[in-house]
Amino acid sequence: MTATPAPERDGEPARHRVGARLVSSTADERASDWADKLWSAVRAADEYWAQDVVTGALDAGLPPETVLLEVIGAAQHRVGVEWAANRMTVAEEHAATAINDRVIGALPVRRPDTVLGKVTVACVDKEWHALPARLLAETLRLRGWQVGYLGAQVPTAHLISHVHRTGADAVCLSAALSTRLPAAHAAITAVQAVGVPVMVGGLGFAADGRYASLLGADAWAPEARAAADRLAAGPLPAPRPPHQATDDLPHLADQEYTMVGRTARSLVRETFQRLEQRFPAMAGYDDAQRERTAEDIAHIVDFLAAALYVDDCDLFAGFLSWTGEILAARGVPALSLLPALDLLEEQLRDFPRTRRTLDAGRAALGPAPDPETLE
Amino acid sequence: MTTSPDGSRTSVVSVTSAPCPVVVVDQGGHVVELNEAAAGLLPEARVAETLTSPAWLADAHRTAGETRADGEVGEGFFSARPSVLPGGDTAWWLVEETAHRSAVQELELERERTRFLAEASSALLASLNLSRCMEVTARLAAGRLADAAVVIAPTGAKRPPMVVCDPQGTLQHSTVPVGAVPTVPGLAEALQGFPPVPSRWIEPASAPDWLVPEGFGEVGSLAITPLPGHGVPAGALVLLRRAPRTAFTESEEAFSGLFAARAGAAMSAARLYAEQNTITETLMRDLLPPALRQVQGVEFAGGYRPSVDTDRIGGDFYDVHPPGEECADSLAVLGDVCGKGLEAAVLTGKIRNTLQALLPMGDDHARMLRLLNNSLLNSRHTRFVTMVMASVRREDRDVLLRLTAAGHPAPLIVRGDGGVEAADTGGSLIGVLPRITSRTADIRLAPGETCLLYTDGVTEAKGGPLGDAIFGEQRLRRVLGECAGMPAEAVVERIQMLVAEWVGDGRHDDIAVLAITAPKGAHLSAVDGTTAGRYTA
Numbered sequence: 001m002t003a004t005p006a007p008e009r010d011g012e013p014a015r016h017r018v019g020a021r022l023v024s025s026t027a028d029e030r031a032s033d034w035a036d037k038l039w040s041a042v043r044a045a046d047e048y049w050a051q052d053v054v055t056g057a058l059d060a061g062l063p064p065e066t067v068l069l070e071v072i073g074a075a076q077h078r079v080g081v082e083w084a085a086n087r088m089t090v091a092e093e094h095a096a097t098a099i100n101d102r103v104i105g106a107l108p109v110r111r112p113d114t115v116l117g118k119v120t121v122a123c124v125d126k127e128w129h130a131l132p133a134r135l136l137a138e139t140l141r142l143r144g145w146q147v148g149y150l151g152a153q154v155p156t157a158h159l160i161s162h163v164h165r166t167g168a169d170a171v172c173l174s175a176a177l178s179t180r181l182p183a184a185h186a187a188i189t190a191v192q193a194v195g196v197p198v199m200v201g202g203l204g205f206a207a208d209g210r211y212a213s214l215l216g217a218d219a220w221a222p223e224a225r226a227a228a229d230r231l232a233a234g235p236l237p238a239p240r241p242p243h244q245a246t247d248d249l250p251h252l253a254d255q256e257y258t259m260v261g262r263t264a265r266s267l268v269r270e271t272f273q274r275l276e277q278r279f280p281a282m283a284g285y286d287d288a289q290r291e292r293t294a295e296d297i298a299h300i301v302d303f304l305a306a307a308l309y310v311d312d313c314d315l316f317a318g319f320l321s322w323t324g325e326i327l328a329a330r331g332v333p334a335l336s337l338l339p340a341l342d343l344l345e346e347q348l349r350d351f352p353r354t355r356r357t358l359d360a361g362r363a364a365l366g367p368a369p370d371p372e373t374l375e
Numbered sequence: 376m377t378t379s380p381d382g383s384r385t386s387v388v389s390v391t392s393a394p395c396p397v398v399v400v401d402q403g404g405h406v407v408e409l410n411e412a413a414a415g416l417l418p419e420a421r422v423a424e425t426l427t428s429p430a431w432l433a434d435a436h437r438t439a440g441e442t443r444a445d446g447e448v449g450e451g452f453f454s455a456r457p458s459v460l461p462g463g464d465t466a467w468w469l470v471e472e473t474a475h476r477s478a479v480q481e482l483e484l485e486r487e488r489t490r491f492l493a494e495a496s497s498a499l500l501a502s503l504n505l506s507r508c509m510e511v512t513a514r515l516a517a518g519r520l521a522d523a524a525v526v527i528a529p530t531g532a533k534r535p536p537m538v539v540c541d542p543q544g545t546l547q548h549s550t551v552p553v554g555a556v557p558t559v560p561g562l563a564e565a566l567q568g569f570p571p572v573p574s575r576w577i578e579p580a581s582a583p584d585w586l587v588p589e590g591f592g593e594v595g596s597l598a599i600t601p602l603p604g605h606g607v608p609a610g611a612l613v614l615l616r617r618a619p620r621t622a623f624t625e626s627e628e629a630f631s632g633l634f635a636a637r638a639g640a641a642m643s644a645a646r647l648y649a650e651q652n653t654i655t656e657t658l659m660r661d662l663l664p665p666a667l668r669q670v671q672g673v674e675f676a677g678g679y680r681p682s683v684d685t686d687r688i689g690g691d692f693y694d695v696h697p698p699g700e701e702c703a704d705s706l707a708v709l710g711d712v713c714g715k716g717l718e719a720a721v722l723t724g725k726i727r728n729t730l731q732a733l734l735p736m737g738d739d740h741a742r743m744l745r746l747l748n749n750s751l752l753n754s755r756h757t758r759f760v761t762m763v764m765a766s767v768r769r770e771d772r773d774v775l776l777r778l779t780a781a782g783h784p785a786p787l788i789v790r791g792d793g794g795v796e797a798a799d800t801g802g803s804l805i806g807v808l809p810r811i812t813s814r815t816a817d818i819r820l821a822p823g824e825t826c827l828l829y830t831d832g833v834t835e836a837k838g839g840p841l842g843d844a845i846f847g848e849q850r851l852r853r854v855l856g857e858c859a860g861m862p863a864e865a866v867v868e869r870i871q872m873l874v875a876e877w878v879g880d881g882r883h884d885d886i887a888v889l890a891i892t893a894p895k896g897a898h899l900s901a902v903d904g905t906t907a908g909r910y911t912a
Binding site: 046047048089090091092094095101126128158161164165166167241266269297298 | 494507648687839840841860861868869872894
């Protein structure tokens, strides 16, 4: 398709603007065609087909950055959507992601005449979703930065020694899940203590990036292009002088996060046992079902701890309504999570902030069911 | 008691006998009376004439309601306080504060310097990167000690790197021109670091162009200060001041010496760190797990997690050797040395080297294992190793494997339908018994099928949602069953992720997995896709 202005119509004002809009939507349309093709290849777990699609998109004249973000990035976005809708298993999600990761290697390597600067891109410790960080790393490379890409789950000690070694001008940290926020905070503080500013991104910091500033990050970007634009706009502000992590989060003084975090495993165990006692139906569960149940409780406790860390009930409520949707897509009523919340509250009665958070989670799951239907 | 000139009023104090200079001034600003001390202090003041000097006192007198004033009188510094006399005249009591004031000024200066040094120390100590330390040093020096600063790093290079900070605070990296060091008096000595030399002032006019930031203007003074490096040279700091500012005072020079000591300590630490790092990197390069790629149309992917998360190496290892002249198959090896950490890693390096040397007989697994066994028995190491060897060859779209496990868990094979089976192979562990036995299994993988080699760090991982369960082979088989048709990398990542989640924050052994996959897809040509390793750029 080419950028053709809209046909002449009598007396239509602002025709130029219509044409201008068409130009950009045409480019998008081209990318989305290729993204559809890539999606088919990825869905079939056929790496060579996927390579051909990416090569084809480049040969058709799509700029590498568009291929990276609007073809590969779009296909990856669809992976997440399809998984959430239960149209893809976790294993298939891994396969698709691995193929997307591999085809990024098919993009041309540009060697810029002048290097804009050195940037380190990494996922925070325990964060497995590496592709958003990889997309950023490649975008920055395409734009002429010298990038150190460290990949998924980078222990903070590795990150710091990399920064010392390379003397990076900035560090970009990615976290897809909010449960990584305590680890992200540790990494942000550690990098800043070395005198290097930190930009963060990823859904873990919330769609509006509110946890980025809370944890003292020097910048936040919602996606790769915005991050690259921010770095191109000028150096990030110098980080704050070294300080105690608790200075950012005075609410940690109540020790509720520490308590819940430290006893997480025994909280899960205890909740699981009480659940077994109260719901005789669980006796009929097979091992896999029991393990799923325990995993669900473990996730709830992890997100509860993260919500306590940043002192935001919405984090917990958001996790529960998202989980509710995921469960609903798999034919499980969201309200089945309520008993676990009640049992956690029983064990955490002495912690007011925790109780408030659990209440917010309960509200997010919808109105309390009629006790009779539960029996 | 004193009687005032008109004799009608009395005052409670005597101006004449006051222990400090006192001058009485009427409402019109004329001097009414002054005691001996005041007359000595203010020689220009005359009774009945207007008080003009010191001006600050005359001003204060004109300002109604002023309760205190201070200023210089001759060489000294005085404060003056008024008391209004019963007739409307004002007596100004002058108290000398010269010593107090200079002490206050000195204290303020010292405080400011301490603050600067504290800030400088924390900024300098933050980074262990030499060029960043140079930047910090240049910026701090240009901001506080001079108008611009140049930091030159001590290296054996012909063109030592330097950082210039101009009066606007802009940093510029460059190098000293070849042969330029000896042309600046004192610079070579400063860069050598020993013997210690004091700061040296050089004739501003003789400053070479490369030492002066562009657009700096006339140089008023220029000092070369060595950065003391505690046994190693740390570099030199060049301070430039614009004309007409000239040389430093003695206390400024002492102060810049204090700063130089801190900057030098930070820069030498950064340099030592970089040197140690280079050594470690070099020694470790061969111990790190290799980045795997497709070899001859077969997908290989590996994943490694040392038992200590901050380490990068441990007692597990894997390698994939592409086919050579003597050996037509690729040879993949995965093993586990008894023990953890650096010592175990060193032994993995030796074993990997030995295997590399034995590659020409790679087709004969039993013979290779025997030779390795002998070499381990004869070494001073008391450790043993368990391992799996896999000879890998592509046949049309299938992949043929010959697998031999030596004291190691048998590899698992996931079929296209999701069925999982263990390869029928087994044998003695290596490095303990004088004679070893082994049994090799032949396996055929159809496109999309995977053979997984793993160490017991996977199956023995302890954790799970309840914290006390073993990951176990059954769970591994179940997980692997979901990986049918997946690319090798996805299989490895999936298993690594599940094990990592299983372990959580708990302790675990070294964990290594290696997947060998027959590629799916319509193409027969082998695309050599490469992907960077997890911790490498």
